[in-house]
Amino acid sequence: MNELVSVIGLGTVLLAAGLGLVLPRGAASGKALGAVLVAIGLGLFASRIPGLGRWGEDFVFYLLAGVTVLAALATISFRRPVYSAIWFGLSLVGTAGLLLFQGAQFLGVATIVVYAGAILVTFLFVLMLAQPEGQAPYDQFSWGPRLAGLTGALMVGVLTLAVLGVLENPDVAKRPTAPFATDELQSDILADEHMAHLGGQLFSKHLVAVEVAGTLLLVALVGTVAIVAQIRRPEHGGTTHG
Amino acid sequence: MDEQALLTNYLIVGALLFGIGLVGFFSRRNMIVMFLCAEMMLQGVSVSLVAWGRYHNDWGGQILVIFILTVAACEAAIALAVVLTLFHQSGKLDIAVWQQLREDNQAAFVDRDPSALTPKPEAQWPKLVPAGIEPELDLQEVTHRSHL
Amino acid sequence: MFEIPILMVLIPAFPLAGTIVTAVFGKWLKHEAHWPVVVSIVCSCALSLALLSQVIHEAEANPLAVGWESTFELWNWTSVPEAIARPEFAAPADGAAALPERLPFVVNVTMRSDPLTSIMLAVVTFVASLVAIYAVGYMHGDPGYWRFFTYIGLFVFSMTMLVSVSNFVLLYVFWEAVGLCSYLLVGFWYEKPAAIAAGKKAFLVNRVGDFGFALGLFLIWTTYGTLNYHDADGIAGVLGQTRLAASGGYAAGGVATVICLLLMLGACGKSAQFPLHVWLPDAMEGPTPVSALIHAATMVTAGVYMVTRCTPLFVASADAQQVVAIVGATTCALGGVIALTQTDLKRVLAYSTISQLGYMFLALGCGTLVAITAGMFHLLTHAFFKALLFLAAGSVMHAMGGIIDMRRFSGLRKLMPYTHWTFLFGGLALGGVIPFAGFWSKDAILGAVHQRGHDSALYLALYWVGMITAFLTAIYTFRAFFLTFYGPLRVPHESGHHAHESPRTMTVPLMILAAFAFGAGMWLQGPGDLAGLLGHTPSLAYQAVPRAADHGGSHLLVMTISTIFALSGVGIAAYLYLGDDALATRLARLLAPLYWLSYGKFFFDPIYNALFVWPLLVLAKASDLIDTYLIDGLVNLVGSVPPWVGARLRSLQTGMVQFYALAMVWGVVVLIVTLLIWPAIAAGSK
Numbered sequence A: 001m002n003e004l005v006s007v008i009g010l011g012t013v014l015l016a017a018g019l020g021l022v023l024p025r026g027a028a029s030g031k032a033l034g035a036v037l038v039a040i041g042l043g044l045f046a047s048r049i050p051g052l053g054r055w056g057e058d059f060v061f062y063l064l065a066g067v068t069v070l071a072a073l074a075t076i077s078f079r080r081p082v083y084s085a086i087w088f089g090l091s092l093v094g095t096a097g098l099l100l101f102q103g104a105q106f107l108g109v110a111t112i113v114v115y116a117g118a119i120l121v122t123f124l125f126v127l128m129l130a131q132p133e134g135q136a137p138y139d140q141f142s143w144g145p146r147l148a149g150l151t152g153a154l155m156v157g158v159l160t161l162a163v164l165g166v167l168e169n170p171d172v173a174k175r176p177t178a179p180f181a182t183d184e185l186q187s188d189i190l191a192d193e194h195m196a197h198l199g200g201q202l203f204s205k206h207l208v209a210v211e212v213a214g215t216l217l218l219v220a221l222v223g224t225v226a227i228v229a230q231i232r233r234p235e236h237g238g239t240t241h242g
Numbered sequence B: 001m002d003e004q005a006l007l008t009n010y011l012i013v014g015a016l017l018f019g020i021g022l023v024g025f026f027s028r029r030n031m032i033v034m035f036l037c038a039e040m041m042l043q044g045v046s047v048s049l050v051a052w053g054r055y056h057n058d059w060g061g062q063i064l065v066i067f068i069l070t071v072a073a074c075e076a077a078i079a080l081a082v083v084l085t086l087f088h089q090s091g092k093l094d095i096a097v098w099q100q101l102r103e104d105n106q107a108a109f110v111d112r113d114p115s116a117l118t119p120k121p122e123a124q125w126p127k128l129v130p131a132g133i134e135p136e137l138d139l140q141e142v143t144h145r146s147h148l
Numbered sequence C: 001m002f003e004i005p006i007l008m009v010l011i012p013a014f015p016l017a018g019t020i021v022t023a024v025f026g027k028w029l030k031h032e033a034h035w036p037v038v039v040s041i042v043c044s045c046a047l048s049l050a051l052l053s054q055v056i057h058e059a060e061a062n063p064l065a066v067g068w069e070s071t072f073e074l075w076n077w078t079s080v081p082e083a084i085a086r087p088e089f090a091a092p093a094d095g096a097a098a099l100p101e102r103l104p105f106v107v108n109v110t111m112r113s114d115p116l117t118s119i120m121l122a123v124v125t126f127v128a129s130l131v132a133i134y135a136v137g138y139m140h141g142d143p144g145y146w147r148f149f150t151y152i153g154l155f156v157f158s159m160t161m162l163v164s165v166s167n168f169v170l171l172y173v174f175w176e177a178v179g180l181c182s183y184l185l186v187g188f189w190y191e192k193p194a195a196i197a198a199g200k201k202a203f204l205v206n207r208v209g210d211f212g213f214a215l216g217l218f219l220i221w222t223t224y225g226t227l228n229y230h231d232a233d234g235i236a237g238v239l240g241q242t243r244l245a246a247s248g249g250y251a252a253g254g255v256a257t258v259i260c261l262l263l264m265l266g267a268c269g270k271s272a273q274f275p276l277h278v279w280l281p282d283a284m285e286g287p288t289p290v291s292a293l294i295h296a297a298t299m300v301t302a303g304v305y306m307v308t309r310c311t312p313l314f315v316a317s318a319d320a321q322q323v324v325a326i327v328g329a330t331t332c333a334l335g336g337v338i339a340l341t342q343t344d345l346k347r348v349l350a351y352s353t354i355s356q357l358g359y360m361f362l363a364l365g366c367g368t369l370v371a372i373t374a375g376m377f378h379l380l381t382h383a384f385f386k387a388l389l390f391l392a393a394g395s396v397m398h399a400m401g402g403i404i405d406m407r408r409f410s411g412l413r414k415l416m417p418y419t420h421w422t423f424l425f426g427g428l429a430l431g432g433v434i435p436f437a438g439f440w441s442k443d444a445i446l447g448a449v450h451q452r453g454h455d456s457a458l459y460l461a462l463y464w465v466g467m468i469t470a471f472l473t474a475i476y477t478f479r480a481f482f483l484t485f486y487g488p489l490r491v492p493h494e495s496g497h498h499a500h501e502s503p504r505t506m507t508v509p510l511m512i513l514a515a516f517a518f519g520a521g522m523w524l525q526g527p528g529d530l531a532g533l534l535g536h537t538p539s540l541a542y543q544a545v546p547r548a549a550d551h552g553g554s555h556l557l558v559m560t561i562s563t564i565f566a567l568s569g570v571g572i573a574a575y576l577y578l579g580d581d582a583l584a585t586r587l588a589r590l591l592a593p594l595y596w597l598s599y600g601k602f603f604f605d606p607i608y609n610a611l612f613v614w615p616l617l618v619l620a621k622a623s624d625l626i627d628t629y630l631i632d633g634l635v636n637l638v639g640s641v642p643p644w645v646g647a648r649l650r651s652l653q654t655g656m657v658q659f660y661a662l663a664m665v666w667g668v669v670v671l672i673v674t675l676l677i678w679p680a681i682a683a684g685s686k
Helices: A002-022 A031-048 A055-077 A081-101 A105-130 A145-168 A194-204 A207-229 B003-027 B031-055 B060-090 B139-143 C004-032 C034-061 C115-138 C145-164 C168-186 C193-224 C241-245 C254-270 C279-285 C288-297 C299-309 C311-315 C318-341 C345-366 C369-399 C417-431 C437-452 C457-485 C504-525 C530-534 C552-577 C582-590 C592-599 C601-652 C657-685
Strands: C070-085 C102-113
Touching: A002 A031, A002 A055, A002 A145, A031 A055, A031 A145, A031 B003, A055 A081, A055 B003, A055 B031, A081 A105, A081 B003, A081 B031, A105 A194, A105 B031, A105 B060, A145 B003, A145 C657, A194 A207, A194 B060, A207 B060, B003 B031, B003 C657, B031 B060, C004 C034, C004 C070, C004 C102, C004 C145, C034 C115, C034 C145, C102 C115, C102 C145, C102 C168, C115 C145, C115 C288, C115 C299, C115 C369, C115 C504, C115 C530, C145 C168, C145 C288, C145 C299, C168 C193, C168 C254, C168 C279, C168 C288, C168 C299, C193 C254, C193 C279, C254 C299, C254 C311, C254 C318, C279 C288, C279 C345, C288 C299, C288 C345, C288 C369, C299 C311, C299 C345, C299 C369, C311 C318, C318 C345, C318 C457, C318 C592, C318 C601, C345 C369, C345 C437, C345 C457, C369 C417, C369 C437, C369 C504, C369 C530, C417 C437, C417 C457, C417 C504, C417 C552, C437 C457, C437 C504, C437 C552, C457 C552, C552 C582, C582 C592, C592 C601
Parallel strands: none
Antiparallel strands: C070 C102
16 A cells, blocks of 8 residues: 555656646746656556556557547647647547447547537637637746646546555455456446447436436527627727736 | 456546646636636546446446536537637637736736747748739738737 | 402503503503593502402401401412422421422412502502592693603502512512602603613612512522412411411521511612612602602502511511611601701602601501501501692692792792692691691501600600601691792792693692591591501411500600690791791701701712712723723634634635636545545555
């Protein structure tokens, strides 16, 4: 336990320092050093996580996870918002892969379609509409990068410690194991006709929630129109700031 | 496949996505990027939920993620509307413009070192073959449109 | 006509109903607001007289073991089981074995009637009726008209309850209730600072007496295990038939003396006896009908009633009786001397009231049946003639535009003939001139004291004090009479130069009271047989109350002396104040120190101020300073901590959205560490 704490703690410190450095900080240098520190920190995390059993599975998982996390890091460290958005798209692709790897076929595809296809593209539209000249001064500076890096890294470290530490906790180990710990027993989730199962669940057990979600979409639509309709040109009475 | 190891790994990946999203949300000042980071946090949560759903052989995880997708779509729509409104008022996507919530005696956050800005390159407009009289171009107006 | 229990309930119920009606509808009734109260008090008076006749009949026809009484329980007010370990005197004779080990504390609202109660009821309601009718004229046009009658009704209710209840706790309750009414009525014209101060003074001085009274009740409770007068629920009442009939039913020695002295302290406060008499003269700031009703005829006699009621307790302690007699005689002389020099007509009457109440306590202090009945006799006649004198003084005041200083008017006999003649009747009764009421009652007291003086030098001395005071009484009464109604006609300019006799509603009650001031003494002494009737009261029928032997010869001597004193007093007053007042001035200069003492009222007020009021004010000021600077300082110090901390924390409010999100994440981190990681580490290190 203590060894785990020290390894994860060290990883957290390195991650915090690295994140503080890779964020946009004007003309200050050290981005490469930050990237190295982040990589070492992530490596320390990875060193403590258990393998999946076969090397092929491990390889696919690390590939997908690596692409996802690195793309995410690139999202927050690139200065131009358009680049950030594109890197975020790559991160979404990685996430979709991870979901597919879990057997969540529908979600994997839906993530690509909904996020990358709809939401991200809308964001890009807005970006290009509002900021056609590329980067603005405020994109070159971060607000409190060290504090933000420390907090984020601490959050990750604490969560990792919780996940790994709980597993090492003898009290937890005595609890009944997961229902499908072996390959022999076929999981319901991994069964054939995945979409049929998911749809069946969604429209039987969670029908009310689906209806509520539909209503929410409608309300959001109306709300968006209402908010945007309020926009007035500043000379016509809207308060100007900045 | 070791189900327990799979769960652990996915949870840690989810935590990483969430944490990186947090860092971005805290430090980036462009509102659009902040929303990207918020979406990234949602992705982290989605990964965790799917992993738990598989571990417990429960469809609830995936179904919850579907609802997260729905809510994220709504949130994106509203957020973009709000961002547009704010942009209309300030002409910037900078979140630091909106800090009126602070105490009276608290100094406003300003960029620490504006001189450290990289000098903005002159806008390089494509050279066209002159035809007729070239209109007088106000560079300021072109590069800094205060509103849409 | 009516059953006695119904009468007992109806007599207080009428004034209460009148009060409620006036209090609720008074604002709308405006100038008719007197009707509910006047009518209800007159009804109550008629019922009281009916009750008195029934009681006279019953007491003769169906006597009980000791005197005659009738009780009627209305409801249970409070009941505490097993409240006190059975005291030694809980049961007289051999009844102790029948009682449980612990006695309950029970207060039942029980009405009683016996001769003492019914006589008090008749006097109170009769005088109250006349005063209420008089007040219709006197208070006419006052902005607080309905308020006045509400208070009067409440007072009559409280006073009738005070004399009708059969329990010491309830006696105390209504004792305080009449005190409250007195306070409200003294301060009736609350725009006048003097009235407010007088009401406050009356209330505070009465607190001293009531504190002693309350302690006395506690001691009665621990000594006798009950606070009922009558026998109830198998427990012998303090003044009940069982205890009165048995021998040795009362505690003797120190306990008895302390009980009696504490009760006497209460009586001193309420009845304005030395040394607590200082409030009564100031209470003259109230409207004159109030002075007549409350501060002359009824409320101030509550102390006399209470001591008479508790006669069996006082009989058990000769020391306490001597104290009562000495206090009575002292007050009597003191009031007489001070009244000689006062210039305010109402204050003369107030000190005269104090002096006459002193006579009553002197009589009660003698302890013999003759003396006690004489004291009650004087209470009755005094109620009539003193109410008369006050109302007449009020009539003068009414005509003089609120001026009551005798130096500013004179010779009013032509202007106000009715007032003049009725005041003369009252003065003759107060001065003790045969055959007016005051003569008979005062003579009965002096005779009884003289009788005790046969075997006790103390009582002989007190007898001479009383006799000389009778002489002084005649002088000051007729000094006031001559100064007011004789000499050249002078009226103050406040009267508006159209001073006139008072209206009919005021003169008719005066004439009725004048008739009583003339004839009540003769009638009660002779055919009315007050002494015989009072003898049927259980407290007075108690066999341990000394019965008097024949008092023929010596009584005649007393009568002769007192008549000579009274007439010579009137003569001296006439000599000094009729015509030239140079003689009186010369006399005042001759007796300068005595005059100075009397005019300054023996300087009780400055002495009390220096002894009690100023130290308390200084203490209050010191407490105020401690409160302001020490207590408040500490509180403010504590209160300044949150703003200080807040000022430090204020710098966290940067207004940056991200900072708020960041703070939230720190909270989540702390939660995860405490809930998940720390237990895991703790479990791992085990």
